[in-house]
Amino acid sequence: MLQQRAISSVFIVLLTLGPAIFGRSIFSVLVALIFSLIVNEFETMLRQAGHRPLRGFGYPVLLALMGAVVFQLWERWAAALITGVVIVPFILIMFREDHRGALTDWALTVVSALYIALPAVHFILLRDLRGPLNNFINQIDATGGWQAPAGLPTAVGLGWYLLAQLVTWLTDVGAYVCGRRWGRRKLAPRISPGKSVEGMIGGLTLGGLTALLCDQAFGLPISPALALVIGVGLSGLGQLGDLAESLIKRQAGVKDSSTIIPGHGGVFDRLDSLLIVATATYYLARAFN
Numbered sequence: 001m002l003q004q005r006a007i008s009s010v011f012i013v014l015l016t017l018g019p020a021i022f023g024r025s026i027f028s029v030l031v032a033l034i035f036s037l038i039v040n041e042f043e044t045m046l047r048q049a050g051h052r053p054l055r056g057f058g059y060p061v062l063l064a065l066m067g068a069v070v071f072q073l074w075e076r077w078a079a080a081l082i083t084g085v086v087i088v089p090f091i092l093i094m095f096r097e098d099h100r101g102a103l104t105d106w107a108l109t110v111v112s113a114l115y116i117a118l119p120a121v122h123f124i125l126l127r128d129l130r131g132p133l134n135n136f137i138n139q140i141d142a143t144g145g146w147q148a149p150a151g152l153p154t155a156v157g158l159g160w161y162l163l164a165q166l167v168t169w170l171t172d173v174g175a176y177v178c179g180r181r182w183g184r185r186k187l188a189p190r191i192s193p194g195k196s197v198e199g200m201i202g203g204l205t206l207g208g209l210t211a212l213l214c215d216q217a218f219g220l221p222i223s224p225a226l227a228l229v230i231g232v233g234l235s236g237l238g239q240l241g242d243l244a245e246s247l248i249k250r251q252a253g254v255k256d257s258s259t260i261i262p263g264h265g266g267v268f269d270r271l272d273s274l275l276i277v278a279t280a281t282y283y284l285a286r287a288f289n
Helices: 002-022 024-048 058-070 074-094 102-127 136-144 155-182 197-218 224-252 267-288
Strands: 186-188 192-196
Touching: 002 024, 002 136, 002 155, 024 058, 024 102, 024 224, 024 267, 058 074, 058 102, 074 102, 102 155, 102 267, 136 155, 155 192, 155 197, 155 224, 155 267, 186 197, 186 224, 192 197, 192 224, 197 224, 224 267
Parallel strands: none
Antiparallel strands: 186 192
16 A cells, blocks of 8 residues: 555656656646646535536636746736636526525635645746755756746756655655554544544654755755754645545545546545645745745
């Protein structure tokens, strides 16, 4: 089981890591494709739970918000786009013939669209962060030919993006190993019976150490003590993201978000933690860059 989880996690890391090094356009397209699959999985789970969110509404929301970032219009149009995401589905649902559960369906349409689209936006924003690191990350960024706005180096973005990926991946490994070996006390039995307090502590520990190592290896503009704190915080957020998806699946009465990855569930199952971690990492990087 651990080997399967490790293989699937490594696959996802490599899938999103390669384009993050070698091209902004390729990376943006890949993020759009991956998150489109998550939109479909989320919408399907909501319908299995008996709800009726607007079918397919998450796709144009995802493309519109990502497009605003890709074409350097995010700061100008973000507020207007998000306002539209809130208002437009309410108008569309008003014109349904059957209004049973209309308010719930409107709320779920809005929340599900933004819950997926906003993290996708932050993947691009995080990778686009500008600034040099003056080490091998700077060389990788320059060699990869990432087309940054204004032609400025984005090694800082790559360094923080790698940190987010590695903290998320190794938190999952640490939580699984410690939970299997020492897990006794249930963390959230009504949401995810398999998770334990001991597993959570193992994940936090390995997540903190991973961020510390990333700081030392990548030369990020933070102190070792701050890197450790950031790693523990991101690890905790990632585990909350995992629990959040578990709650969604429990409400929908399904074990996995889909069966697109044989033996491993859906794309949402593999990226539920990274959605939260990448978003938080962007704001931390902005604060400490």
